[in-house]
Amino acid sequence: MKICVCVKHVPDTAATIKLAGDNGFEDSEIKFVSNPYDDYGVEEAVSLCEKDGGEVVIVTVGKKAASATIRSAMAMGAHRAILVKTEGQFLDSDLTAKALKAAMEQDGLPDMIFTGKGSVDTESFQTQYRLAKSLSMPVVNEVSTLTVNGGKAIAERETGGGERQVIEMSLPCVVGATKGLNEPRYPKFPDIMKAKKKEIKEIELSDLGIDASNGKVVIEKLEAVPERSGANMLEGSVDAQMTELVRILKEDEKVL
Amino acid sequence: MGNYLIFKSVFMLLALIGAFGYFFKKVTRLYKIMMAVDGEPKPFLDQVARRVKVVFTDVLGQTNVRRKFAPGLAHTLIFFGFLAIQPHSFELMIQGVIPVFHVGYIFPGIYTSYLFVADILSFFVLVGFAYAIYRRLVLKPDYLTMGMDANLIILFTSIIIISFHFINAFQTLIAVGEDGFSYAGAFPISGIFASVFNLGALSQSSLLIGYEIFYYIHIGTILGFLIYIPGSKHLHLLAAAPNVFFKRMGMEKAIVKTDIENEEAETFGLGKVSEFNWHNVLNLYACTECGRCEELCPASNTGKPLSPKKIIHDFKVDLLNQSDLLLNDKKHEILPIIREDSEISKDVLWACTTCRSCEDICPVNNEHLDFIFEMRKYQVLMEADFPTEMQETFNNMENQANPWGFSADSRADWCKDIDVPIMAEKQKAKVLWFVGCAGSFDDRGKKISLATASILNKAGVDFAILGPEESCNGDTARRAGNEYLAQMMIQQNVETLSQYKFDMILTGCPHCYNMIKNEYPDFGADYKVVHTADYFDTLIKEGRLKINAKDFGKLTFHDSCYLGRWNNIYESPRDILKKANTGSLVEMDRSKAKGFCCGAGGARMFMEETIGKRINNERANQVVESGATMVASACPFCATMLNDGIMETNKQIPVKDIAEIIDEATD
Helix, strand or coil: CEEEEECCEEECCCCCCCEECCCEECCCCCCEEECHHHHHHHHHHHHHHHHHCCEEEEEEEECHHHHHHHHHHHHCCCCEEEEEECCCCCCCHHHHHHHHHHHHHHHCCCCEEEEECCCCCCCCCCHHHHHHHHHCCCEEEEEEEEEEECCEEEEEEEEECCEEEEEEEECCEEEEECCCCCCCCCCCHHHHHHHCCCCEEEEEHHHHCCCHHHCCCCCCCCCCCCCCCCCCCCCCCHHHHHHHHHHHHHHHCCCC | CHHHHHHHHHHHHHHHHHHHHHHHHHHHHHHHHHHHCCCCCCCCCCCHHHHHHHHHHHHHCCCCHHHCHHHHHHHHHHHHHHHHHHHHHHHHHHHHHCCCCCHHHHCHHHHHHHHHHHHHHHHHHHHHHHHHHHHHHHHCCCCCCCCHHHHHHHHHHHHHHHHHHHHHHHHHHCCCCCCCCCCCCCCHHHHHHHHHCCHHHCCHHHHHHHHHHHHHHHHHHHHHHHHHHHHCHHHHHHHHHHHHHCCCCCCCCCCCCCCCCCCCCCCCCCCEHHHCCHHHHHHHHHCCCCCHHHHHCCCHHHCCCCCHHHHHHHHHHHHHHCHHHHHCCCHHHCCECCCCCCCCCHHHHHCCCCCCHHHHHCCCCCCHHHHHHHHHHHHHHHCCCCCCHHHHHHHHHHHHCCCCCCCHHHCCHHHCCCCCCEHHHHCEEEEEEECHHHHHHCHHHHHHHHHHHHHHHHCCCCEEECHHHCCCCCHHHHHCCCHHHHHHHHHHHHHHHHCCEEEEEEECCHHHHHHHHHHHHHHCCCCCEEEHHHHHHHHHHCCCCCECCECCCCEEECCCCCCCCCCCCCHHHHHHHHHHECCCEECCCCCHHHCCCCCCCCCHHHCCCCCCCCHHHHHHHHHHHCCCCEEEECCHHHHHHHHHHHHCCCCCCCEEEHHHHHHHCEC
């Protein structure tokens, strides 16, 4: 079985992002990691191949520096990788899906595709759907339990309120992984060393016939989230607190 | 009689050849095992003169073993007495084969004096054994292995000693022939044996028979003992002295730098017994399971499955059980140390806080931690098998250069409201203060850092910190076995430090101190490193800090393992506390070299503690027992652990870092 895992190179959420210009940020000083949800996909794909044999190919659309992230995914056991190189960090979901599709078609379409449920930098949560649609494959997102057996995948996802959906789909399909699917492994040191020698095939975005400036979404401006101000602790009896809360919501915040 | 002598000669010759042959075969095999292991030993052949001296003081002088007084004294008596009778016993063996052999003919004066001394020393062995039996049967300390092995050896040796006295007693009574040698006056104690047992009443022929009987008992037991030694824990008798000779000189030690860039290496760390180094193996041979390590071990004391004594024993058993594979070039068939049902489990391995109390107390200078560190390396690098909670810690360190995962660029946020110079802006300062992760990010640690900054400013010290350029020192990763990550952290810091000019590095955290002082030199960074305890002491002595002592009440000082046992700093924190406090300084039972770990060392700070009692609770109880009203520490991790522990005792005993106390007590 050939499995492609889409891995995105994103800033670590712990990093303090310094904005640069209207819609950019300084990325030289901050740590980039693989998108945490994608790690669940890598782990699942590698486990499946360890069990039944096959090949795991990492497909990344990102900057040249993304190769560091790809190496960490390969240290977990992926066999090789394709990096579609972009100039900037932000490529909209539509173009990203198109780039992923083109790269996979060029390489030979896989039997399964894993993505994370979304990326922690732009959080558009669309790429997996767009990719599946363009490849005419079924897609289930936020999958926390998965069984793959005889050309079928049974995916479970939580829909909130304690409800779970169990969805059966035929392969090839796209699975958006989330927490709970597995515990991504910590790579063994020899695997880290081996990953340094594994193949990363680099493709220019333009070579796939995609124009980065043709995105459907354009980021006009980036702003830092204002630091949360201190919470206002209400005191007194429960009645007094409720009265005060309603007053604040009505008069100060004007939300009621 | 003539026939008997010929029979005795032949019999003794065969017995001696058999016993010594077996003994040498066994010992040769043990030596071959020691030389067949693959591990790279540290260089141990420096300072030969000092090493010889240490063997004289520690082994012959028995100073190490007497750090525990009564058992140590008993050991000293047994040791000297047993040594003293050996030449005589050896002479008796030769006499068995060659009846005319007699050292007394050659050096009568010296020989008689020797026998006189040996006879007295020999008796003291029995005194030593009396205590040993009392200890094993009545005192029964928990840490002592109660096994057949120990009892057999006491029995063996007692028979050797008692038969020695009987042989001597008979010799004094047997009539001296014309060319004979008179033993008169040579045996003060054995003479008493003779009168107590009324041996003088026996006829000459009975005396001769009695002599022969005890001769065979004596020599037979010695030869039996000889056969028994190599396969028992009493291999200690042979291995202890060389083990002490090859010991680490000085307390400071560094985890061995693993060459992780070596592409030829098939494995890293210690996964199976063939990967020991010869010094490890010698350690195993030298252990006689006295249990002093277990008595002090914080893990053993709180119900964890780890006992330093037991792991040494278990390593030895595993090594000897698989020694055929080792010696017959079948190393690839050797099973890993941690396997299903093995005595050394993962829980054992990860329970160690690396406090080093076992190494410090070990009378034969074994280095238990060498095994632990290398095994952890193997588990992490080769198996990626470690307590799950460490994965996040590792990722945090890799991504944000601190174990909690705070943003690396906020490292200097703790001092944004005060004036603390940053090295990148200053380029040059007398003191480069390496604040550390706890001091930069942890709420408790940040308070200690603020106090330290205040003290440095009061003393007018020209200092600067690295701020966001600083990385975790690598201690946690290294002691958790993640050598790869640790070296990454170390390299980053080494590179950063090399950019600036400074006279010394100051640290308030003993883990930073130990790493930069003892482990960074292997990475090309050799700096003068000073801990705040020593530095504050110097500032006070130089008059740069003016003490205005306050009443901190009944104060006790908790020794951090990495300051004390790892680096021998015990006095300076106490000195400055005495100066700063108008109240008293009391010591806990477990202090200084016997200080009890807070439970955070060896990366345990970031692991769950689910087995047995919590180590910090145990230490907190010891604080309460000391009657102290405040406890001082000199490590941010100790402060956190002690504070958590004391909260559960429901006592109001504040925990303060020495920096906080000195800051309060200076103008």
